[in-house]
Amino acid sequence: MSVIRSVVTGVGSFLPEQVVTNADLTKIVDTSDEWIIERTGIRQRHKARDDEPTSDLALKAAERALADAGKTAADVDLIIVATTTPDQTFPATAAIVQRKLGAPVGIAFDVQAVCSGFVYAMSIADGFVARGQAKCALVIGAEEMTRLMDWTDRTTCVLFGDGAGAFVLEPGEGQGTKDDRGVLGFALRCEGAKSDMLYVDGGPATTGTVGHLRMLGNQVFRHAVVNIAEAITAAAEVAGVDIPEIDWFVPHQANQRIIKGVGDRLGLDEDKVISTVAMHANTSAASIPLAMDVAIKDGRIKKGDLVLVEAMGGGLTWGACAFRF
Template identity: 75%
Template sequence: MTKVLRSVVTGVGGYLPDEVVTNNDLAKIVDTSDEWIVERTGIHQRHRAAEGQLVSDLAVEAAKRALAAAGKTPADIDLIVVATTTPDLTFPATATIVQRKLGCPVGIAFDVQAVCSGFVYALSTADGFVARGRSKCALVIGAETMTRLMDWTDRGTCVLFGDGAGAVVLEPQEGEGTTADRGLLGFALRADGTKQDLLYVDGGVSTGKVGHLRMQGNQVFRHAVVNISEAIFAAATDAGIEIADVDWFIPHQANQRILEGVARRVGIEEGKVISTVAEHANTSAASIPLAWAKGVDEGLIKPGQVLLLEAMGGGLTWGACVLRL
């Protein structure tokens, strides 16, 4: 049988800023309550980056932990892909700043911007390098400081988001071309720019201001459950697996109700869902790798298991990935 090259995840790591902001803390500055937030979202708290702490700083800490888990050093890295919608600067890419701060050698480094879907998009992008033999050791990072995009008078959005970063190390490994192979097995990526007004930031270079996040929550919820479910089935088909083969479902941590709705729709039992939304809130592109790292740290996620990842974010963008550790 012809050998194929797979992109294998050899290490994962997550990092959360020290400051914890509870629902009761937010109730002091906006018309909300712990009960209101928990009932609608499942969120109890979130982390917030310190003043002067940049998204690249969060990314570097997560990357260090992923490298340690993989038994690698910054000198081994030849590709860095950072998924973020809150970069340090308009340019250069946050990935190049991470490269400098880690002390990696000259290589490939760039950002991917697909908002909450960014990590799944970045994994697929890095797979195009690693599985073609163009990268021997890649860092894929999701990192965000979403609290800096909040309108703190809008209780419908400011309670939803938090800051953090997660990272994985990808390395090439030969496989048999079957579903028993380790590595990234299947993807489904989607975007629909006609739905921009459902979730966006009302600022940018053209406006001369950073802007704030704006969202039509009910509409986003409706599209999320339907669209994500379709992408999950498509990714599973691409990977050649059945949903029943999935050991752990690691969804984007946007809202506990969305997590549960998607799991029910695709037939994944509650005990297979990794959920961190209660402690982390929505950390956008960082949410999947943060939840993944927590699952590993708690001894739940182990080598050989099949993982299903999914996310949806502004754009609208959405997608899913299936892999075997």
Template identity: 75%
Template sequence: MRSVVTGVGGYLPDQVVTNDDLAKIVDTSDAWIVERTGIRQRHRAADDQPVSDLAVAAARRALEAAGRTPADVDLIVVATTTGDLTFPATATIVQRKLGCPVGIAFDVQAVCSGFVYALSVADGFVARNRAKCALVIGAETMTRLMDWTDRGTCVLFGDGAGAVVVEPQAGEGTTADRGLLGFALRADGTKQDLLYVDGGVSTSGQIGHLRMQGNQVFRHAVVNISEAINAAAADAGIDVAEVDWFIPHQANLRILEGVARRCGIDDAKVITTVADHANTSAASIPLALNTAVADGRIKPGQLLLLEAMGGGLTWGACVLRL
């Protein structure tokens, strides 16, 4: 039994913040940001727009694409770092707002790696007949964690949500099957100081701001993600060269290019949305997937490779056939 992605959806808030807009509030410029990150703009949620609203909008579009309704959903997994409340889980709020029946709903917190982790968790339910229609959502309002005086971090992030519907489908047990074929998930808590938010319920009692040692994160990203990519491909029983599309976490164009080179992936196979969306953390992979499905590049039956790295440090990769 395979867990098959049957629908994809995405949502970006209306407000667009350009690099020139940021240059008015922090010492930076469009040229400086583009040269170092490849980012040209990002979206920002309205003040009265919690992350659950973004998640619901993306989920509705994914359900429509799958030919399903909220009444069909029996599992919701939301990958987010920026939940509406300390508790309950944002997934339960999404369940209520969508009008889904009583089922399973919870959040996964692995920061930028959250969507890959969440897909693996959902696979554990769907492929084992514990869920018939799962929503896996990556949703973030990362701009609310920014220190707007720190030009090294505040220019990097944006808000948004992406979602997929995952349903069971019988396969043959080969790499030709549709669905989630292989994973590699990793974490190294000794690298926490490289990327974290300096606040927490049981420590400072405050939300805090994002802190990052950019050069160190870059170095670990290229090496560690490359290892996870090869491990996920081995788990799926495929060669990286067989992949039709590479959909990386949209953190920084230089990291995307570095990982692709190290893994021998042709630039023409890389889906990039970082210029328009910036880093939307757990939302970045499903948003990029949605963009490429919507514009016709990604087609049913193609082999996809996903990867991400986030605070923790956490990282991971997934191979799936759409």
């Protein structure tokens, strides 16, 4: 039976020019290169300029993804931006991107699920595209997490960076099997009772300020490995695939120890795991498309490969998606 699936036809990413190394951070906070690498695997991160808002990063990633898909702004009828650091409280950063891109009137909105935002946004875009409500969707993860840092807190300020990544999703015809190109299955989760493990201590309806990121790192780590592994297994089951069939695992780039812990728990070959955390740090909702773009450009991920992505972030939110690229 013929079915319509949403297919990833283009991928693009963008990183701000400024690079902040671990050595740079030792000048402003009590830490060391060795301490950061041992606990996180991070060696450097990128930082946006003061005059470079989230929408600028999102725009550049979107333009590159459209070029990769052979599309133009005129083709875009849906824009979803996953971000924790919008340009303004409103309008949505997606609306600003639509204007800057020069895209026509269409659907544009933001998704806020912190680090899980890109997986959530993909699931929403899949609903539009696979049901014929959008022909060319831009799904963008764009973050300037350095704006939320308390630069006196060495346990958090060393972890995060800025960047953006984007997918173009278009409808594609398949046979309704796991061999089809396109999105095959999702698993999304949230446990609001654990929101105090990872949060920002400000907001327009509470303090009237942006606030700073706060995290109970050890507790988040313990929940991450178990919860992510469960979501991956659930998404694979929905997709009708077994874990050993996965060609590439593209995890949220939060911490190398979490990435390894999840891979070990699932019995994934290390050679199948894409890790860019050393160079990008944790870019929240941007980390999956950033890592995906790196692995496509260096020739690892190819058309037809079975890819599984996952993320976990504040909320606590987490989720996974299986798709054939």
